[in-house]
Amino acid sequence: MDKYCFGIDVGGTTIKCGLFGVDGEVLDKWEIRTRLEENGKYILPDVADTILAKTAEKHLDRDEIAGVGIGIPGPVNAAGEVQVAVNLYWGYVNVVKELGELTGLKVKAGNDANVAALGELWQGGGAGYQDMIMVTLGTGVGGGIILGGQIVAGAHGAGGEIGHAHVDDTMTAACNCGGHGCLEQLASATGIAKLARKLLDSCDTPSVMREYKNVSAKTVFDAVKEGDALAIQVAEQFGNYLGKALAVFAVVVDPQIIVIGGGVSKAGPVLLDYVTKPFREYAFPSCRTT
Amino acid sequence: MDKYCFGIDVGGTTIKCGLFGVDGEVLDKWEIRTRLEENGKYILPDVADTILAKTAEKHLDRDEIAGVGIGIPGPVNAAGEVQVAVNLYWGYVNVVKELGELTGLKVKAGNDANVAALGELWQGGGAGYQDMIMVTLGTGVGGGIILGGQIVAGAHGAGGEIGHAHVDDTMTAACNCGGHGCLEQLASATGIAKLARKLLDSCDTPSVMREYKNVSAKTVFDAVKEGDALAIQVAEQFGNYLGKALAVFAVVVDPQIIVIGGGVSKAGPVLLDYVTKPFREYAFPSCRTT
Numbered sequence: 231m232d233k234y235c236f237g238i239d240v241g242g243t244t245i246k247c248g249l250f251g252v253d254g255e256v257l258d259k260w261e262i263r264t265r266l267e268e269n270g271k272y273i274l275p276d277v278a279d280t281i282l283a284k285t286a287e288k289h290l291d292r293d294e295i296a297g298v299g300i301g302i303p304g305p306v307n308a309a310g311e312v313q314v315a316v317n318l319y320w321g322y323v324n325v326v327k328e329l330g331e332l333t334g335l336k337v338k339a340g341n342d343a344n345v346a347a348l349g350e351l352w353q354g355g356g357a358g359y360q361d362m363i364m365v366t367l368g369t370g371v372g373g374g375i376i377l378g379g380q381i382v383a384g385a386h387g388a389g390g391e392i393g394h395a396h397v398d399d400t401m402t403a404a405c406n407c408g409g410h411g412c413l414e415q416l417a418s419a420t421g422i423a424k425l426a427r428k429l430l431d432s433c434d435t436p437s438v439m440r441e442y443k444n445v446s447a448k449t450v451f452d453a454v455k456e457g458d459a460l461a462i463q464v465a466e467q468f469g470n471y472l473g474k475a476l477a478v479f480a481v482v483v484d485p486q487i488i489v490i491g492g493g494v495s496k497a498g499p500v501l502l503d504y505v506t507k508p509f510r511e512y513a514f515p516s517c518r519t520t
Numbered sequence: 521m522d523k524y525c526f527g528i529d530v531g532g533t534t535i536k537c538g539l540f541g542v543d544g545e546v547l548d549k550w551e552i553r554t555r556l557e558e559n560g561k562y563i564l565p566d567v568a569d570t571i572l573a574k575t576a577e578k579h580l581d582r583d584e585i586a587g588v589g590i591g592i593p594g595p596v597n598a599a600g601e602v603q604v605a606v607n608l609y610w611g612y613v614n615v616v617k618e619l620g621e622l623t624g625l626k627v628k629a630g631n632d633a634n635v636a637a638l639g640e641l642w643q644g645g646g647a648g649y650q651d652m653i654m655v656t657l658g659t660g661v662g663g664g665i666i667l668g669g670q671i672v673a674g675a676h677g678a679g680g681e682i683g684h685a686h687v688d689d690t691m692t693a694a695c696n697c698g699g700h701g702c703l704e705q706l707a708s709a710t711g712i713a714k715l716a717r718k719l720l721d722s723c724d725t726p727s728v729m730r731e732y733k734n735v736s737a738k739t740v741f742d743a744v745k746e747g748d749a750l751a752i753q754v755a756e757q758f759g760n761y762l763g764k765a766l767a768v769f770a771v772v773v774d775p776q777i778i779v780i781g782g783g784v785s786k787a788g789p790v791l792l793d794y795v796t797k798p799f800r801e802y803a804f805p806s807c808r809t810t
Contacts, residue, residue, distance in 0.1 A: 305806065361675050375772060382667060384774020385651050386806035394804040395768040407805055475768075478685040482665060482772045484674020514684040515697055516595065516676035 232296035236281050236335075237349075239301045239342055240264065240273060241493075242317040242369035247280055249288065252296055254353045258284065270318040274325065278332035298335050300325060301342035303370060305387035310339035316406040317370055342366065343390060344381045346491055347374025355489040363485045365392065365476070367447075367494035370406070371414040371421075375483055382483075393418070397475050417472040419447040419494050426450050426464045435460055451497035469504025476505070477512035480520055488520060522586035526571050526625075527639075529591045529632060530554065530563060531783070532607040532659035537570055539578065542586055544643045548574065560608040564615065568622035587626030590615060591635040593660060595677035600629035606696040607660055632656065633680060634671045636781055637664025645779040653775045655682065655766070657737075657784035660696075661704040661711075665773055672773075683708070687765050707762040709737040709784050716740050716754045725750055741787035759794025766795070767802035770810055778810055 232252050239246040241264060249258040262280050265272040281298060284290075302325060304315030310326030325339040340348075347364035350356040356364065360379045366372035371393030375382040382389040393414035394407045401411040415421050426445045430437065437460040438453045439445050453461030476488055495501060510518050522542050529536040531554060539548040552570050555562040571588060574580075592615060594605030600616025615629040630638075637654035640646040646654065650669045656662035661683030665672040672679040683704035684697045691701040705711050716735045720727065727750040728743045729735050743751030766778055785791060800808050 373772075377667065377672060382773055384807075385776040385810070386774055388771060388804050388806040389774040391771045391774070391804050391806075395771050396764060396802040397768075409802065409804070474686060478687075478765075478768055479772050481678060481681050481685050482663075482769050483672055484676055484679040484681070486675040512686040512699065514678055514681050514699070516678040516681075517674075520675070 231294060233294040234290055235296040236284075236298040237300075238277055238281075238298060239346070240277070240303065240318065241342075242266070242303060245273070245277060245280075247277075247284070249284060258288070260284075264318070266319055270315075270320050273318060273320075274323070274329050275332060278329060281333050281335070292334070295335055298329065298333060298337045299345065300329065300337060300339045301345040302339060303342050303368075303372065305391070306339050306341045307387060310337065312339075341372070341374070341387070341390075343372025344374040344383070346372070347376050347390070347489070348381060350489050350491060351376055351379070355491070356487055359486045361483070361485045361487075363392075363476070363479055363483065363488045364390075365472070365488065365490050366492035367418060367472075367490065368492040369419055371418045372492070373479075375485075377483060377485075392475070392479055395475055395478070397471055413471065413475050417468055417475075422447040422450055422464065422468050422494065425467050426461070429460055429464055429467075433460075437461065447494045448497070451494075451500060454497075454500055465501070465504045469501075469506075470508045473505045473508030473510075474512045476509050477514070477517070480509075480517040481514045484517055485520060521584060523584040524580060525586040526574075526588040527590075528567055528571075528588060529636070530567070530593065530608065531632075532556070532593060535563070535567060535570075537567075537574070539574060548578070550574075554608070556609055560605075560610050563608060563610075564613070564619050565622060568619060571623050571625070582624070585625055587628065588619065588623060589635065590619065590627065590629045591632035592629060593632050593658075593662065595681075596629050596631050597677060600627065602629075631662070631664070631677070631680075633662025634664040634673070636662070637666050637680070637779075638671060640779045640781060641666055641669070645781070646777055649776045651773070651775045651777075653682075653766070653769055653773065653778045654680075655762070655778065655780050656782035657708060657762075657780065658782040659709055661708045662782070663769075665775075667773060667775075682765070682769055685765055685768070687761055703761060703765050707758055707765075712737040712740055712754065712758050712784065715757050716751070719750055719754055719757075723750075727751065737784045738787070741784075741790060744787075744790055755791070755794045759791075760798045763795045763798030763800075764802045766799050767804075767807070770799075770807040771804045774807055775810060 237248040244261045303317045312323045326337045330337045343366045356362040362376045364374040373390040373392035375390040394412045396411050397413045398411035405412040405415050438458050442449050450461050454465050527538040534551045593607045602613045616627045620627045633656045646652040652666045654664040663680040663682035665680040684702045687703045688701035695702040695705050728748050732739050740751050740754050744755045
C-alpha cells in the first residue's frame with residue numbers, strides 16, 4: 231500500500247528533499263548541495279543516493295513508497311524530459327527515465343515553479359483558490375500560473391516563466407536566458423545581492439551589510455529588520471521591480487491570489503511590505519486588492 | 521429557424537455593426553457614431569434603432585434572427601451587466617436587459633476585446649488555435665486571453681485588460697483607469713496621435729504630418745508608408761512599447777499565437793514590422809517565434 235512519497239526540489243545552490251505521507255504530511259526534510267560540476271551530471275545520482283539512504287535510515291518498505299516527485303528549474307515536458315536547464319548547466323536530460331532507473335521508484339518531474347504552485351494550491355498559501363500566480367524567489371525567479379486549478383504550461387512549456395519578463399531597459403548585463411533586464415536579474419536572491427553590492431560600492435554610507443564579505447539576500451533582509459538605511463533602499467528597489475511586474479501579470483490573467491515562495495520569501499512579512507506598496511500603486515483598479 | 525444575427529462593437533468613437541449569417545458569413549456592415557453625451561445614455565437606443573432599421577430595410581423576418589451579440593469596452597459580467605465603462609462615460613448599465621427590451625431580440629453582451637478574441641479564434645487570425653493573446657488597438661487598447669479555447673475572464677473580470685499594464689515610469693498624465701504610464705496611453709490610436717504631436721512639437725523637422733490639423737494614428741501610418749522620417753520615429757516608439765509589453769505577456773501565458781486587431785491594425789503589415797522587432801528582442805527564447 232502507498233504510504234510515503236519523496237519530494238525533491240532541485241535548485242541552483244541546494245537540493246531540498248522531503249519525505250511525506252501521501253496525504254501531504256511532512257515526515258522529514260533535509261538538503262544536499264547541488265553539484266554543478268561537469269554540466270550538473272552528478273545531480274540526479276546525488277538525488278538517487280540521498281533517497282536510497284533515507285529509505286534505509288527510516289527502514290521504509292519499497293512497496294510502501296508511492297514514488298518521487300521532482301521539480302527542475304527549467305521547462306519540463308509532459309514525458310518528464312528537459313531540453314535545457316540553464317541554472318543546472320544541463321542540456322537534454324530525461325529526468326523521469328534516469329532517476330527512475332537509479333532509484334527503482336516511480337518518478338514524476340515538472341518545472342519547479344509549476345510544481346511549487348500546485349503544492350501551494352494543495353497544502354499552502356493558495357489552498358481553497360483556483361486561480362493563482364505563484365512567484366518563486368530563489369537563485370532565480372520562477373513562476374507558476376494556475377487557472378481553474380490547472381497549470382498554464384504554455385505552447386512552448388514557457389507558461390509562467392515570469393522571471394524572464396523584461397522589466398529594466400537600462401541593464402546591459404545578460405541574463406542566463408540571453409536577454410537583459412529580466413525580472414530574475416533583479417528580484418532573485420542573486421539579483422538582490424547584486425543590487426546591494428552596487429549600492430554599497432556607490433557610496434560610503436555606513437551599513438551593517440559592509441561587515442559581510444559576501445552580501446546575500448538574507449544579509450539584506452536581516453539588515454532591513456535592524457533598520458539599516460542602505461538595506462532598506464535595496465529592499466525598496468527589489469520591491470519596486472517585483473511589485474510593478476506582478477501588477478502587469480495580474481492584469482493579464484487576473485488571479486484570485488498571488489503567492490510568493492522560494493528561499494528569499496523566508497524573510498517573511500517585511501519582504502511582502504516592500505512588494506505590496508508598488509503593486510497596489512501600479513495595479514489595474516479591479517486587481518488592486520488581489 | 522435561426523438564419524441571421526447582429527454583431528455590434530461599441531467603441532469610444534464609432535459603433536461598428538454587422539449583419540451575419542449564423543455560420544459567420546458577413547452579409548452587411550456599417551457604422552454609426554458613438555454619442556457620448558449625457559454619460560452615453562443614447563448609445564443603446566441608437567444601437568436598437570439601427571438594428572430595427574436594418575431589419576426593416578432587409579425585410580428580415582424576426583423569427584429568423586437568432587439574436588444580437590454586443591461588445592462593450594469595459595468589464596462585463598456573465599449576466600451582461602457593466603459596472604463601469606470609462607470610455608463610454610457609463611456607470612452601471614444592464615446591457616442585456618436594456619437592449620433586449622429596446623429590440624425585442626435575444627442579446628448577449630461581453631467585453632469587446634474578449635468577444636473579438638473569440639471571433640478571431642472562430643473565423644479570423646486565430647482559427648485553428650487554442651491558446652491566443654488578442655490585442656485590440658482602437659481608441660483604447662483591449663485584450664483577450666484565450667487558453668484551451670476558453671476566455672480567461674479573471675477573478676475580477678479584468679483578465680486580458682492588458683491596456684492597463686504599466687509600461688512607462690516617466691509618464692505623469694493619468695490614464696482613464698487612474699493609473700499612469702499604461703500601455704493604452706501609448707499604443708492606442710489616441711496614444712499614437714499623442715506620441716506624434718509630442719514629437720512634432722519638439723522639433724522643426726519637416727514632416728507630411730504637419731499638413732494635418734489633427735494628427736491621427738492613420739495619419740502617422742500613412743506617413744510611414746510615404747517614408748516620412750518623423751512618422752517612422754513615432755511608429756518605432758509605439759512598436760517598442762507594444763512589442764516589449766507583448767513579450768512580457770507571452771512569458772506569462774505562453775500562447776501559440778498573438779493576434780493584433782482593432783482600428784489601428786488597419787495600417788497593415790507595416791505596423792506589424794515595428795511591433796515584431798522589439799518583441800523578438802525582448803521575448804523569452806522559447807516564445808521568440810510566437
